[in-house]
Amino acid sequence: MATLLHKILEQKLQEAVSIVLGDAGAAALLVRPCPDPKFGDYQTNALMALAKARKMNPRQLAAEVAAKLDIAQWCEPVEVAGAGFLNFRLKPSALAQALREAADGRHLFFQKTSEPRCVIIDFSSPNAAKPMHVGHIRSTILGDALARVLRLLGHHVITDNHIGDWGTQFGKLLVGWKSHLDPERLRANPIEEMERLYKLVNAQCESDPQVLENARQELVKLQAGDEENLRLWREMIALSQTQFEWVYARLGVKFDYSLGESYYQPMLKKVVDELAERGLAQPSEGAMMVYFEDLPELKDHPAMVRKSDGGFNYTTTDLATLLFRWQGGTWSVRPNEIIYVTGAPQQLHFKQLFAVFRRWHSEAHVKLAHVWFGSVLGEGGKPFKTRSGETVRLEDLLDEAEERALKVVSAKNPDLDQAQRGEIARVVGLGAIKYADLAQNRQSDYVFSWDKMLALQGNTAPYLLYAYTRIRSIFRKGGESVTGGEGEFVLAAPEELALARHLLNFGLVLDAAAEDYRPNFLCEYLYELAGHFARFYENCPVLKSEEANRATRLGLCDVTARVLKQGLGVLGIETTEQM
RNA sequence: GCAUCCGUAGCUCAAUUGGAUAGAGCUUCUGACUUCGGAUCAGAAGGUUGGGGGUUCAAGUCCCUCCGGAUGCACCA
Numbered sequence: 250m251a252t253l254l255h256k257i258l259e260q261k262l263q264e265a266v267s268i269v270l271g272d273a274g275a276a277a278l279l280v281r282p283c284p285d286p287k288f289g290d291y292q293t294n295a296l297m298a299l300a301k302a303r304k305m306n307p308r309q310l311a312a313e314v315a316a317k318l319d320i321a322q323w324c325e326p327v328e329v330a331g332a333g334f335l336n337f338r339l340k341p342s343a344l345a346q347a348l349r350e351a352a353d354g355r356h357l358f359f360q361k362t363s364e365p366r367c368v369i370i371d372f373s374s375p376n377a378a379k380p381m382h383v384g385h386i387r388s389t390i391l392g393d394a395l396a397r398v399l400r401l402l403g404h405h406v407i408t409d410n411h412i413g414d415w416g417t418q419f420g421k422l423l424v425g426w427k428s429h430l431d432p433e434r435l436r437a438n439p440i441e442e443m444e445r446l447y448k449l450v451n452a453q454c455e456s457d458p459q460v461l462e463n464a465r466q467e468l469v470k471l472q473a474g475d476e477e478n479l480r481l482w483r484e485m486i487a488l489s490q491t492q493f494e495w496v497y498a499r500l501g502v503k504f505d506y507s508l509g510e511s512y513y514q515p516m517l518k519k520v521v522d523e524l525a526e527r528g529l530a531q532p533s534e535g536a537m538m539v540y541f542e543d544l545p546e547l548k549d550h551p552a553m554v555r556k557s558d559g560g561f562n563y564t565t566t567d568l569a570t571l572l573f574r575w576q577g578g579t580w581s582v583r584p585n586e587i588i589y590v591t592g593a594p595q596q597l598h599f600k601q602l603f604a605v606f607r608r609w610h611s612e613a614h615v616k617l618a619h620v621w622f623g624s625v626l627g628e629g630g631k632p633f634k635t636r637s638g639e640t641v642r643l644e645d646l647l648d649e650a651e652e653r654a655l656k657v658v659s660a661k662n663p664d665l666d667q668a669q670r671g672e673i674a675r676v677v678g679l680g681a682i683k684y685a686d687l688a689q690n691r692q693s694d695y696v697f698s699w700d701k702m703l704a705l706q707g708n709t710a711p712y713l714l715y716a717y718t719r720i721r722s723i724f725r726k727g728g729e730s731v732t733g734g735e736g737e738f739v740l741a742a743p744e745e746l747a748l749a750r751h752l753l754n755f756g757l758v759l760d761a762a763a764e765d766y767r768p769n770f771l772c773e774y775l776y777e778l779a780g781h782f783a784r785f786y787e788n789c790p791v792l793k794s795e796e797a798n799r800a801t802r803l804g805l806c807d808v809t810a811r812v813l814k815q816g817l818g819v820l821g822i823e824t825t826e827q828m
Numbered sequence: 829g830c831a832u833c834c835g836u837a838g839c840u841c842a843a844u845u846g847g848a849u850a851g852a853g854c855u856u857c858u859g860a861c862u863u864c865g866g867a868u869c870a871g872a873a874g875g876u877u878g879g880g881g882g883u884u885c886a887a888g889u890c891c892c893u894c895c896g897g898a899u900g901c902a903c904c905a
Contacts, residue, residue, distance in 0.1 A: 279845065294847050297885080307885075331848055332885050376905080416905060510905085536903060549830050549901075556903040563905045594899055596832060623833085624898090628840095661867055689841070692833075694898080696840065700854095705867040707853035708841085715867055722865055761844050773842065776852080783868065792864045828867080 251356040252347045254323060255280050255757050258291055258337055265317040266299070269310070280337070282754055289328070289336035290750055297333040307333030344749055345738040351752070352738075352804045357815055359756030361403030367582050369407045369574050370396050372590035373502070376413035377489040377509065378422055378443040381496050381643040383633055383697075384592075387622045390683050390821065391691055392590040393502045394768045395620070397819045402763055407505050407580060411570065412493070414486050414509035420468030421450040424460065426481055427467075439488040472514075472560075486511075496643055500679065501821055506578070513569040517561040520569050521554050529608055530554050539605050552601035567602050568609070575613050586616040588766065593621045593692070620766045623694035625686075633697050650678035653703055657711075658828060665827065673828045677703075677711055680822040684710035687820050688772035708776040713817060714828055716779035719786060720810040721826045727792050727803075738801045744785040748805055751781045755812050759819070768820055775816045782809050 258280045266278060278295040296314055300307035311333040318327055318335075323343040328336045350356055372392025375381045392408070400406045425446030434442040454461040471478040490507075497503065521537055524530035530537045535557030541547035554565045577583050589599060599619035606613070627633040635641055655674035662670070685702035688709075689695050705711050740746050751774075758774040761767070791802040814824050 277845065281844065284843095284848070288848075292847090294886095295845080297847080298845080301885090334848075374905095413905065418904090534902080538902070546831070551902070553902045558903075560903080562903070566905090592899095593833065595905090597900055598905090600832090621833090657867085662865095690843095693841080694834085698840075701840065704854080709853090711867075712853095715865085719865060719868090726864060758844085765844080767844090769842080770844065773844095773852090780852095784870090786864085787860095787869050790864065794864095827865090 251360060252343070252350055253356070253358065253360055253756060254339060254343060254347055254753055255291055256360070257323060258320065261318055261320045262293060262314070264319070265314045268317045269313045281757070283336065288330065289338040291337040293335050296335065300333060311335055341740060344740060347753055348738045348749055348804060348808060351808045357755065357811060358753055359402070359759050365403050365405055366585040367405040367407070368399055368586045368588060369409060369584045370588045370590065371409050371411050374411045374413060374591070375493060376416065376418065378418065378447065378485045380440050380444060381493065383625055383641040383643060383646055385643060386646070387625060387686055387695070388590045388592070389500065389502055390686050391620070391622060391768065393821045394687055394819070395588065395590070395766055397821060398759060398763045398768065398771070401819050402759060405582070407584070408503070410504040410507040412507055412509035415511040415514060417468060418447060419471055419482055420464035421454065422447055422485060423467035423471065423478055423481060424464050425450040440492045443485060443488070499647060510566050513566050513573065516569040516573065517565050520565055520572070521561070524554060524609060529605070541604055544604060547600060547604060550597060550601065552605055564598070564602060568605060571602065571606050572610070575610065575615055584615055586618065588618045588620055590620045593623055596621055618766065620691070622691040626694050626696050628696060628698055630696065646682065647679065650682045651675050653699055654678035654681065657703060662828065669827070673825050676823045676825045677714060677828060680710035680714060680817070683820065683822050684713070684772065687768040690769050691767060708772065710822060713775055713779050713813060714825060716782050717810060717813045717824050718826060718828050720782070720806045723791055723806055736800050738804055739797060740801065742789050744788045745801065745805060748781040748785045748809065751778055752808055752812055755816065771816060771820060775813060778809065778812060
C-alpha cells in the first residue's frame with residue numbers, strides 16, 4: 250500500500266467528519282499544502298464552509314473533528330487555527346516512509362484514478378493544404394500534455410485530430426491546381442506549392458468575380474462527387490498528411506485518429522433532418538437555425554446548421570462529429586468526456602454546439618469541455634508575425650529554437666562533440682518552446698519571447714533541465730556503485746526537509762492539472778521543485794558527506810530526478826543527461 | 829448594440845472548492861566561487877490587484893457599477 254499522505258489525510262478527515270456530523274454529506278473535503286510552512290505541512294479549510302452551511306461555530310466544529318481524527322500514525326497533534334483551519338504537521342517517520350517507498354520504485358507520489366474515464370481529446374486540427382503555423386502550436390502542445398496527464402492518471406484517452414480537409418479553400422485550390430500548377434515546385438515542396446496556388450487564386454478572386462465563381466463551381470463539383478476533383482483532393486490531402494506527420498513526429502505528438510471534416514460529410518444531411526423533424530431547427534431566410542430563447546447567453550446568438558444555399562457549415566460538421574464520438578466512433582467505447590482544445594474566439598461556437606447537442610440528445614451523459622486558450626503574441630503585444638508580416642511557420646519556429654539552443658550549448662559546453670550538442674539543442678529547444686507555452690495560464694494571451702524561454706534563470710525548460718543534469722552528474726561522478734540510496738531517510742537539514750515535503754505533492758498537482766486542464770500548475774510545481782533542489786544542492790553535499798547523510802541525500806537526488814523526468818515527460822518534454 | 833474574456837510590481841507572468849502576510853523571473857543594487865556542473869545560490873528594492881460600491885469570519889477570486897483593452901456575433905472554419 251502506497252503511503253500517499255495527503256490522500257490518507259483526506260480519507261481520515263472524511264471519516265472524522267462523518268463521526269461528528271453523523272452523515273456522509275461532506276462532499277469534497279480537500280487537504281492541501283499550507284501556503285506558509287509555519288502553519289504546518291497540510292491544511293484544510295473545508296470545515297469552515299461546512300460549519301457555515303450548517304450554521305455552526307466553525308472553530309468548535311474544527312475542534313470536534315480534530316478530536317476524532319485518527320492520524321497519530323502520520324501526524325503530530327492537529328492544531329485548530331484562525332477562523333477554523335486544521336493544520337497538519339507530518340511526523341518525520343511518515344515523511345521518511347513515503348520517500349523510502351518512492352526510492353524503491355513503489356510509487357512516485359501519485360496514484361492512478363480509482364474511476365478511469367474514457368476521454369476523447371480533440372486538438373491541433375490544422376487545415377489541409379496549408380503549412381502548420383504558430384497558431385497551431387498552443388492547441389497541439391496543450392492537447393498533447395493533457396492527454397499525457399490523463400493517461401498517466403489511468404484514464405482511457407483517445408486523441409483525435411479533426412483536420413480541416415473539406416473547407417471552401419478547396420474550390421480555390423482546385424482552380425489553382427488545374428490552371429497554375431508547377432510540377433517541379435510540387436515535387437520540391439508540396440505544401441509551399443499548394444499555398445502558392447491558394448494565395449494566387451485568392452488574390453485573383455478579389456479582382457475577378459469570374460474566378461470566384463469558378464472556385465465555387467469546382468467546390469460544388471467536388472462536393473457532388475466529381476471523380477476528377479475527388480482524385481485531386483485526395484492527392485492534396487495525402488501530401489498534407491505527410492507534412493503533418495513530419496511535424497508531429499518532431500514534436501513527439503501522436504494521434505489515435507485523424508478523422509477530418511470530410512469523414513462526416515455523409516452524415517450531415519441526417520443531422521439537419523433530425524433537428525428539423527424534432528422542431529429544434531427552424532427555417533429562417535432560407536437557412537436552418539437553432540434558437541435558444543431560454544438561454545440568456547445565447548438568446549441573441551442562434552446557431553446556423555444549414556446555409557440558405559443548402560450547404561452545411563462547421564456547426565453541422567461538429568454536431569455530426571460529436572454524435573459519432575458519443576456513440577463510440579470506430580473504437581466502440583462511449584466516452585465519459587470529450588475535450589476540445591481550441592482558441593478563445595471559438596467560445597461562442599462551442600457554447601452553441603454543446604447547447605444544440607444537449608437538446609438533440611438529452612439522454613447523453615457525457616461531459617463536454619471547451620478548453621480554450623489565448624493568442625500567441627509577438628513582443629510588443631501585437632500578433633506574432635515574421636519581419637515581413639507573414640505568419641510564422643511551425644517548422645521554422647522549431648528550427649530556430651534548436652539553432653538558438655545550439656548556440657547556447659556550444660558556448661557553455663564547447664567540449665561536447667557536435668552530435669551531442671545537436672541532440673541537447675534539440676531537447677532544450679523544443680522543450681523551451683513547449684514549456685514556455687504550458688507554463689502560462691492557458692487563458693492568457695501569451696507573449697512569445699526567445700530570450701525568456703531559453704533563459705537559464707526563471708521558470709523555463711532550460712532551468713529545469715539543468716537541475717536534472719546536475720543530479721545525473723552526481724550519479725555519473727559517483728560511479729555505478731552509487732544507487733538511489735538505501736535504508737531509512739534521515740532528514741535533518743531544512744533544505745532536505747523542504748525538498749522532501751515538496752516531492753510529496755507531485756500527485757496532488759497532477760490531479761489539479763488534470764481536473765482544471767491546466768498544465769501550468771505542474772510547471773509551477775516543477776519549477777519550485779528545481780528551486781528546492783538547487784538550495785539543497787547548495788547547502789547539502791552529497792558525495793562528500795558522511796555515510797549516514799549520504800544515503801538519504803542520494804535518495805533525495807534520485808527521487809527528485811525521477812519526479813522531474815516524469816513531470817517533464819508528461820508535459821511532452823524530454824530530458825537530457827548533460828547540457 | 830449584444831455576448832465572452834481580460835486589467836495584478838517598470839517588464840513578462842503566478843496565485844489550487846473564496847482562505848492566513850498577493851508570489852516568481854527579468855531589470856536595478858549588495859553579497860557567496862581552491863564549483864559533488866556558478867547555466868548556481870543568498871539578500872535588498874519594487875503593489876491601494878484599473879476606480880467605486882456590495883456579500884462574507886475571510887475577496888485578486890463572487891455580485892453590481894464605471895473606466896480601459898481584446899475577441900466574437902447567420903450563410904468562412
